[in-house]
Amino acid sequence: MQKKSKKTSAIAQHKSLSIQFSLDGFSFCISNSKTKEVILFTEYTFSSSIASPELLLEEIIRVFDTDKDLQQDFTSVFAIHQNNLATLVPNKLFDRNSLASYLKYTVKTLKTDFITYDLHDIIAANTVYIPYVNINNYLFQNFGEFEYKHHSTVLINKLLIYSKENSENQFFVHVSSNYIDIVVCKEGNLIFYNSFPYTTKEDFIYYILFTAEQLQMDPNTFQLTFIGDIEKESDLYSITYTYVRNIHFMNPVNSFFTDDEEFSNHSNFILIA
Incomplete structure (x- = not known):
């Protein structure tokens, strides 16, 4: 597992945490809760794709146990599930009691899978998806209530x-x-x-x-x-x-990665834009 990080000299009394995880890696961003200024960004890249959500959780627990930046209090926590276990459904075709039916033609699902949805802010549609429930449970144990969405919703x-x-x-x-x-x-x-x-x-x-x-x-x-x-x-x-x-x-509005040797300006648009 490879780690890359960028930190500013900014200090904030109240901080918010945004994290993004997939079977290929784990990233997190710490920001000033009031000004939204980015204070720290860290990216962990796995040497090869993780085979299952269970093994992914093991890697995430290892990161949380060793990275001191994650071992502090946050005013809010936002998690982004990055996977291809999702589909976009227009509001006029959407029934929240039939979530599994939207995924059955494109995603292999099990009866035990937890399926949820994100309501889009701008378009009349919903992202129906399978989140990594085990990771959500771990985050809840660590932080209590938190918000989460699918990466395609944010993108x-x-x-x-x-x-x-x-x-x-x-x-x-x-x-x-x-x-x-x-x-x-x-x-x-x-x-x-x-x-x-x-x-x-x-x-x-x-x-x-x-x-x-x-x-x-x-x-x-x-x-x-x-x-x-x-x-x-x-x-x-x-x-x-x-x-x-x-x-x-992409040339994001946020200039956090401008002229950075470790990260390209377009590299983390979902987490920092």
């Missing part, structure tokens, strides 16, 4: 706000180690969202081009914006540039 809402003034279709690709989220929006309206697994660079570009084709967007003209775990020197970027002519990286 979509932030991108809709980010793009609300733009009259052109905005094609965003959020890159993780084993899957990508594609979000297309225009003037604060969601046009498309989906998550795709990939193992090769060919898988990666296939889903981008397939989405563009379905939306009748010309790869020679539309602008693609990368967010997350991707750099210009990577094979993923190179193969994308072979087929998509206009590519740039």
Whole structure:
């Protein structure tokens, strides 16, 4: 497990904690509760994907036991579950008593799975998903009441706000180690969202081009914006540039990572934007 961290000299009496976890890693951000100024960001990357939520919890417990930054009092705690065990359901088709039915065609579910949903702030839709209940239980034992959401809920809402003034279709690709989220929006309206697994660079570009084709967007003209775990020197970027002519990286409003050697400015948009 590899650790990277950035800390400012700011001091706050009241602090809030935001954490994001997946089978590939664990990140957390500590902010001033009143000013929202970021004080600390830390990222743990696992050497390989964790095989199960149970093993993920073991890694998280190990982090909490050894990282002193997590061993303090917080005024609020917000957790982000990052997985592809989710789907987006419009309000007019949504019934909170039928959550399992929305996942059965795209996610392998068990009768014992706890399924919940996030109500979106901006669009008339809900994210239906399976959270890591064991990790929620652990966090509750540590902090008491806390808020949690699926990563796609946070990503979509932030991108809709980010793009609300733009009259052109905005094609965003959020890159993780084993899957990508594609979000297309225009003037604060969601046009498309989906998550795709990939193992090769060919898988990666296939889903981008397939989405563009379905939306009748010309790869020679539309602008693609990368967010997350991707750099210009990577094979993923190179193969994308072979087929998509206009590519740039997200430039978040928050300047916490500006000119940082450890983290790219676009790398942690979901947790810090």
